[in-house]
Amino acid sequence: MKITELLKADTIRLDLNATSKAEALDELAMTLADAGRLNDYNAYRDAIQAREEQTSTGIGEGIAIPHAKSAAVKTPAIAFGRSKAGLDFDSLDQQPAHLFFMIAASEGANNDHLQTLSRLSTLLMDESFRQQLLDAKSTEDVLHAVNAAEADKLAKEDEPPEAEAASTDGGPRVLAVTACPTGIAHTYMAADALKDKAKGLNISIKVETNGSDGVRNRLTDEEIANADGIIVAADTKVELARFDGKPVIITGVTDGIRKPEELIRKAAAKDAPVYKAEGQRGSEAATGTGRGAGGFYKHLMNGVSNMLPFVVGGGVLMAISFFFGINSADPTDPTYNQFAEALKVIGGDHAFGLMIAVLAGFIAMSIAERPGFAPGMIGGFIATTTDAGFLGGLIAGFLAGYIVLGLKQLLAGLPKTLDGIKTILFYPVLSIFATGMIMWFVVAGPVSWLNTNLADWLNGMSTGNIIILGLILGGMMAVDMGGPLNKTAFTFGIAMIDAGNFAPHAAIMAGGMVPPLGLALATTLFRNKFTKVERDAGKTSYVLGAFFITEGAIPIAAADPARIIPSIVVGSGIAGALTMLFGIGLPAPHGGVFVFPVVIGSAWLYLLAIAIGAVVSALMVGLLKKPIKN
Incomplete structure (x- = not known):
């Protein structure tokens, strides 16, 4: 099956109207729905969002491949969208995404469909192909570029699987396994990236893919026994026991796409911990596993x-x-x-x-x-x-x-x-x-x-000490916006709720709401100091901040952290201190404005504390940030 049997003129949008990631996902999903490829737009959109929550499908190089396998898909299909201005898509290289391929696979998709969908993902690793898509003047140009690139790819796929096996005379022998939760895109992109880089390094490699169509190019016991090193680039479970006693690098599938040379060189040099089949590792931590450092x-x-x-x-x-x-x-x-x-x-x-x-x-x-x-x-x-x-x-x-x-x-x-x-x-x-x-x-x-003593100490704190605690907890929520300090403060607040002390978590939620709200307000008041993309992100941040999603501030903060992060830390700290001063308590751990009706104390004073923190952050950003040059 050819890619253009799934990608048709009615599922191509050369100029997306979207100005944010969420809008791009909505627009591409609606394109599929309007073309009659979906049974249920909302269910499919939920499946796409669930996949994004696992890990962003913005893979870098200006590409995003949102994808999902769902019963909401009536007919397997591909939607293509292009944004010449570029959108922030949480890409691996933090660069705007310009090319978007939304892949819709049905629950009952056959192997032909799945292999075709995965083939598209690997085509996008070719820079010249990406440039053709960027330069396309019409839908016909897009379809022609896809057909030409696929023809070359199919010619290579005709080679027998043994051609991938480790065979370079006297050279290091490296094996790899790639897998992602959906098994449609990243699995095969990582495999191609590893194979292409190994060829350039003159290092023999064989890659097993664990995709939606099953395990392909499975590694044999003999190959494993003779391998110098093994790379497991996966975000889902794969068979590891077979690698007992071999040097194994365990990492995420996106590292297979972004860091193939580093992984191959390490595996070839046996620079990896020896895997123990019962779940133990060598003394050195495997990349991406979280063992050892981090x-x-x-x-x-x-x-x-x-x-x-x-x-x-x-x-x-x-x-x-x-x-x-x-x-x-x-x-x-x-x-x-x-x-x-x-x-x-x-x-x-x-x-x-x-x-x-x-x-x-x-x-x-x-x-x-x-x-x-x-x-x-x-x-x-x-x-x-x-x-x-x-x-x-x-x-x-x-x-x-x-x-x-x-x-x-x-x-x-x-x-x-x-x-x-x-x-x-x-x-x-x-x-x-x-x-x-x-x-x-x-x-x-x-x-x-x-x-017991900690709870008694907190309950017995003087007003001044409580304010300092609120200042610290509120500020911690803004330092890394979802990172370790933010999570440390949040988990402390949950512990205090469990202990019956509701005041700390009130400061924590206030501190977490301020960054997106403060930056949203800054983009409204000081429009000339933000790009259009940042101003559009600011609109979304009003909603995210209202519902206590601190991460909503990241797209704007990342563009100018030296000026923005101190501003939101100060605003969040002030909001946390004011909640303590106003005697606010919060028995609910999450929800933002949704749980305001259950605030202990005055909900209006709680809202005032958050508003003051947001205004302070916005004004500081306005004073510190320089205007954007046209």
Whole structure:
């Protein structure tokens, strides 16, 4: 099947009207819907957004390939759009995207469709092809360029798979595996990038692709045994046990596209940790795995990200229960309401009751893979029931994970015939016992005491100290806008909610809302100091800021961080300090304006604190930033 059987004149837009990433996704999806390729526009748009949340499909070099495989697709199709001005698409190289190919694959797409869709992705690695698309004057020019490039590609695809196998006489032998969650675009782009770069370096390589059409060019046991090094460029699960004892670089699929030379040189030089089949690694951290340098943050964020649905869902339900009265869930209170009690039990008792166990379980699983999950969950639940709280859950997660890694080392010498028993008996029994005993006898008591005293200290703070705390927490939310400092403040706020102290999180949410709101206001008041793209991003930032999505400030802040980041840090710090001064509390962990009705204290004063912070940030940006030269 040819690409132009999926890409037709009615799905080509030479000049997109979109001025932002969201608008581009909407416009391309609507192009497919208008052409009759979709069953359900909204469902397909949701699938596209879900794919973007996994990792941006802006791959650099001015290209974005948003794609999804969904039952909402009536007929597999491709939409092409072009923006000569360029759009910020969270690309790997932080450059504007000009060429957009939206790939729509149906749930029942056959292999011919999937191979054709993946072929388009690899064509875009060719600079001359991209230039032809940029220079195209009509839809016919686009279709002609695609047909010509595909003809060359098909000629190369006719070569037998063995042509890719490691065969250079006396040269290093490198193997690679590529995979992405959807298995349509990035999988094959990374494979082509690795093969092309290896050819230029005169290094033999064979690449296995794990795509929507299954595993292609599978690596054989003999090839693995003879390989000098192996690259696994994947954002989804692949078979790793077969690489036991070999130097393996584990990284994201986008690194296969953007850093092929670096990966190939390392693999050829055996500059990689030796993979251990039971989930352990050598002493050196593998790129992209989060182990070693940066591993702590990776494991922590794995726990936090899996905990957030419990926190947000449970917190908002609990907040809604307050609509009926602050004590309406208490059967002994005159304002008692049975529905409010149900909301509080579901959200507060159960969702919040599980969140620390989930946090610990997924931290441990990130460290030790599946065997770490059970002891992590149990250690986290012990932290909950003993009032060791959030800090106890963090300790339980890391404790369980590393206990399991230790057990794997300890039991590594057992006969292979006992491998099954290790997984279903030895690991769970020994790890749960060790984690539980340490949590119960060593960790729970001191941490519970620490939590109690911290809560008492916060509750007993003088007005001046509370304001300083609010200043610090609010400012932390703006320093990296979703990064480690932001997440540290946010998780502290959740811990305080769990401990019954609602004031810190009020400062944190205020501080997180100010950056996008302040920059949105700055783009409105000081239009001559921002590009059109930044002004358009500012419009979106009003909405993102209102709903406590701090990351909405990143596109504007990234263009001039030296002037903008200090401005938003000051504004966020002031907003956090004012919420403390005004005596505001917030029992809901997320939601922005949506949860204002449940604010403890005056919601109007809370809104005033945020507004003052946003105005301060906007004015500072206006004073510091220079006008854009036309």
